Amino acid sequence: MERMTTKRARPLSPNIQIYRPQLTSVLSIANRITGVALSVFAVVLAIWLAAAASGPAAYSQLQTIIGSWPGQILFLIATFVFFLHLCGGIRHLVWDSVRAFELKQIYASGWAVVLLSAALTVISWLLSLLIAGHS
Amino acid sequence: MTRYRIQTPLGRAVGLGSAKSGFGHWWTERITAIALVLPAIWFAASLIAHTGTDYETFIHWLAKPINTVMMVLLLVTLFWHAALGLQVVIEDYVHSVAKIWALIVMRFACFALAAVGIIATLRIALGA
Amino acid sequence: MPRTNAFIVRASDQVPKHPLLKRFPVPRNFGVTPGSRIERGRTWAAPAGAVRTKAFEIYRYDPDGDDNPRLDTFEVDLDACGPMVLDVLIWIKNNVDPTLTFRRSCREGICGSCAMNIDGTNWLACTRYIEETGAPAQIYPLANMRIIKDLVPDLTHVLAQYEMIEPWLQTTTPAPDRERLQAPEDRAKLDGYYECILCFCCTSGCPSHWWNGDRFLGPAALLQAWRWLTDSRDEAAGERLDLLEDPFRLYRCHTILNCTRTCPKGLNPGKAIAEIKKMIVDRQS
Numbered sequence: 001m002e003r004m005t006t007k008r009a010r011p012l013s014p015n016i017q018i019y020r021p022q023l024t025s026v027l028s029i030a031n032r033i034t035g036v037a038l039s040v041f042a043v044v045l046a047i048w049l050a051a052a053a054s055g056p057a058a059y060s061q062l063q064t065i066i067g068s069w070p071g072q073i074l075f076l077i078a079t080f081v082f083f084l085h086l087c088g089g090i091r092h093l094v095w096d097s098v099r100a101f102e103l104k105q106i107y108a109s110g111w112a113v114v115l116l117s118a119a120l121t122v123i124s125w126l127l128s129l130l131i132a133g134h135s
Numbered sequence: 136m137t138r139y140r141i142q143t144p145l146g147r148a149v150g151l152g153s154a155k156s157g158f159g160h161w162w163t164e165r166i167t168a169i170a171l172v173l174p175a176i177w178f179a180a181s182l183i184a185h186t187g188t189d190y191e192t193f194i195h196w197l198a199k200p201i202n203t204v205m206m207v208l209l210l211v212t213l214f215w216h217a218a219l220g221l222q223v224v225i226e227d228y229v230h231s232v233a234k235i236w237a238l239i240v241m242r243f244a245c246f247a248l249a250a251v252g253i254i255a256t257l258r259i260a261l262g263a
Numbered sequence: 264m265p266r267t268n269a270f271i272v273r274a275s276d277q278v279p280k281h282p283l284l285k286r287f288p289v290p291r292n293f294g295v296t297p298g299s300r301i302e303r304g305r306t307w308a309a310p311a312g313a314v315r316t317k318a319f320e321i322y323r324y325d326p327d328g329d330d331n332p333r334l335d336t337f338e339v340d341l342d343a344c345g346p347m348v349l350d351v352l353i354w355i356k357n358n359v360d361p362t363l364t365f366r367r368s369c370r371e372g373i374c375g376s377c378a379m380n381i382d383g384t385n386w387l388a389c390t391r392y393i394e395e396t397g398a399p400a401q402i403y404p405l406a407n408m409r410i411i412k413d414l415v416p417d418l419t420h421v422l423a424q425y426e427m428i429e430p431w432l433q434t435t436t437p438a439p440d441r442e443r444l445q446a447p448e449d450r451a452k453l454d455g456y457y458e459c460i461l462c463f464c465c466t467s468g469c470p471s472h473w474w475n476g477d478r479f480l481g482p483a484a485l486l487q488a489w490r491w492l493t494d495s496r497d498e499a500a501g502e503r504l505d506l507l508e509d510p511f512r513l514y515r516c517h518t519i520l521n522c523t524r525t526c527p528k529g530l531n532p533g534k535a536i537a538e539i540k541k542m543i544v545d546r547q548s
Contacts, residue, residue, distance in 0.1 A: 008298060008329070009298055010326070010409040010410055010411065010417060011298055011299040011324055011331070011332050011409070011410050012295070012296070012299045012407065012408070012409060012410070013299075013322070013380075013403060013404045013405065013406055013407060013408050013409075013410050013416060014295070014299075014301065014403060014406060014407075015406040015407035015470075015473040016287050016289055016293065016294075016470065016473065017286065017287075017289060017290075017291055017292070017293055017295065018286060018380060018383055018401070018403055018406065019286070019287070019380070019383055019384070019406050019468065019470075019521075020282060020284070020285065020286065020382065020383030020384050021282075021283050021284045021286065021287050022282075022283065022384070022521065022524050023272075023283065024519055024520040024521050024523070024524045025470060025519055025521050026283055026284075028470075028517060028518070028519040028520070029470075032224060032517075035217075035220045035221075035224075036220075036221070036224060038217070039217040039220070039221055042213050042214060042217055042248065043248055045210075045213075045252060046210070046248040046249070046251045046252040046255075047251075049206075049251070049252045049255035049256055049259075050251050050252070050255045052190075052193065052194065052197070052255065052259060053254075053255035053256075053258040053259050056190040059190050059193070060190060067187075079179075082175070082179060086172070086175060086176075089168050090172075092168075092518060093165065093168065093169065095518050095533075095537055096165060096518075096537060096540065096541070097541070098534065098537045098538055098541050101523065101531055101533060101534035101537065102531075103272050103273060103274060103275060103523060103524065104271060104272070104273045106272075106520055106523065106524075107270065107271045107272045108271055111270055111271070124179065124183050127183050128182075128183040128186045129186070131183065131184060131186050132186040132187045143423075144419045144420060144422070144423035145423045145426055145427065147420065147423065147477070148420060148423035148424045148426070148427050149427060150477070150478060153505060153506050153507070153508060153509040153512060154508075154509045154510055154511075155505055155508055155509070156508065156509070156510065157508055157509050157510040157511075157512075157513065157514040158508055158514075158543050158544075158547055160510065160514070161514050161540065162544065162547070223517070226475075226510070226511075227471070227474050227475065227515070228474060
C-alpha cells in the first residue's frame with residue numbers, strides 16, 4: 001500500500017521523452033501514421049469519385065489540382081505511404097500467425113519492408129511516367 | 136490517474152473486469168486487411184495505368200463491370216478497415232469523455248464516405 | 264558478446280553501433296505533469312587523482328524534499344570501479360553520494376532488481392558493460408513508473424497486474440499423491456517463458472503500456488499468462504482466456520515488439536502474446 005503521508009504525488013519517470021527509438025517502435029508508429037494518412041486519402045478517393053459522378057467539370061478541376069506540383073508531391077508521398085502500410089501490414093499478418101519472431105527476423109523483415117516500399121514507389125512512378133509519355 | 140482514491144493495488148488493476156470481447160474487432164481488422172490487399176493493388180495499378188487520361192476514358196473504364204465491382208469492394212473494405220484502425224488510435228490516445236464522441240463521429244464519417252463513394256461509382260457504372 | 268551489425272540486431276543484448284535516433288523528436292516535457300519535470304541537478308567531480316573518468320547522468324528524486332526530480336552528473340573514476348553499470352552506481356554510493364538509491368541484489372542478472380533505463384533502453388545495470396554506454400551515459404529509472412526514490416520505481420501496479428493473471432497451477436482434478444506428470448515435449452513448451460525474472464524491463468518499455476497501463480496488462484504479465492496457458496498440467500485455460508479477452512487487457516498489444524527488443528533474459532514476450540491471440544482464434548473458430 002502507498003504511504004498515506006506522502007507530501008506530494010510520486011513523479012512519473014520519463015517514457016517517450018527518453019526511450020530510444022528502435023526499429024521496432026519506429027516501424028510500429030510508422031504503420032500507425034501511414035494508416036491514418038491513408039484514411040485521409042480514402043476521403044480524397046470518395047470526393048474524387050463523387051466529382052467524377054457529378055460531371056466532367058468537377059472532375060477536370062480535381063485533375064488540375066492533382067496534376068499541380070504540390071498535388072504531385074502529395075501523390076508521391078501517398079504512394080510511399082500506401083506501400084509502407086501494405087508491406088508493414090503483411091509483416092503484421094505474418095506475426096499474427098506466430099512466425100518470424102526472432103529478433104534477427106524482426107529486424108530483417110523491418111528493413112525489408114522499408115526497402116521494398118521505397119523500391120515499389122520508384123517502380124510505380126517510373127511505370128506511371130512511362131505510360132503517360134506514351135499516351 | 137486517480138491519485139487519492141484509496142484502493143488496493145489489485146482492485147485498481149482489475150478495474151471493471153474483462154469485457155470478454157475484443158477478439159471480434161482484432162479478427163475483423165485482420166480479415167479486412169487481407170480482403171484489402173487485392174483491391175488495393177488493383178487500385179494502385181489502375182492509377183498508374185490511367186496517368187493523365189481524360190474524363191471520357193476514365194468513366195468508360197470505371198463502367199466496366201469488373202472495375203465497378205473492384206471499386207465497390209475497395210470502398211467497403213477500405214472504410215471498414217479504416218474505421219477499425221482509427222478506433223484503436225482514438226482509444227489509445229484519447230482518455231477523456233471526448234473519446235466516445237470521437238469514436239461516434241469517426242464511425243459515422245467512415246460509413247458516410249463509403250456510401251458517397253459507392254453511390255458515385257454505381258451512378259457512373261449505370262450511366263446516370 | 265554477439266556480433267554487432269549496423270542494421271540487423273541478433274540478440275536483445277546487442278547495442279547498435281548506429282542507433283536510429285537518440286530520442287523521439289518530441290519536446291523534453293511532452294505530456295509531462297509539472298511534478299514529474301526533470302530539472303538540471305548538480306555535477307559531482309571525480310576524486311582528485313582520477314586518471315580515466317567518465318560522466319554519468321543519473322535521475323535523482325528525493326521524496327522527503329519538495330523539489331522536482333533532477334539530473335545529476337557524476338564524474339566516475341573508471342580505474343576504481345568494476346566493469347558494469349551497477350559497479351558505477353555502487354562506486355558512487357560508496358565514494359561520492361551515499362544517498363544515491365537503487366535496488367540491487369544478485370549482480371548476475373537473475374534477480375531483476377537493478378532493471379533501469381540505460382542510454383534510453385531498459386536493461387539490468389549488472390549485465391550492461393560501462394564500455395557499451397554513451398558519453399555521457401544516461402541512467403534513468405525504468406520508464407513510465409511512479410518513482411519512490413532516485414532509481415527505485417514503484418512496481419505495485421505492474422505486480423498487481425501479474426497477480427491478476429493468477430500465476431499458479433489451477434486444477435479441478437484433486438491433487439495427485441505423486442508429482443503431476445508432464446511429457447518432456449510439453450515441458451519444453453515452457454522454455455523461453457518460465458525464465459522470466461519479473462524485472463519489468465519489457466512492460467516499462469512498451470508504448471502501449473505507457474498510454475494505457477491502467478488497463479493493458481503489459482508484456483511481462485501476458486508472457487506469464489501464456490506460461491500458464493501452455494502448461495499441459497493446468498486445467499483453467501478457458502477461465503484464463505476469459506480473463507484476458509478484453510480490448511485493453513490483451514488487445515492493446517499492437518505488436519510493437521519493444522518488449523522482445525529489450526528483454527535482458529532474451530525472452531520473447533511479443534511472441535507469447537501472439538500465441539495467446541492465436542489460442543483465442545483457435546477457441547473461436
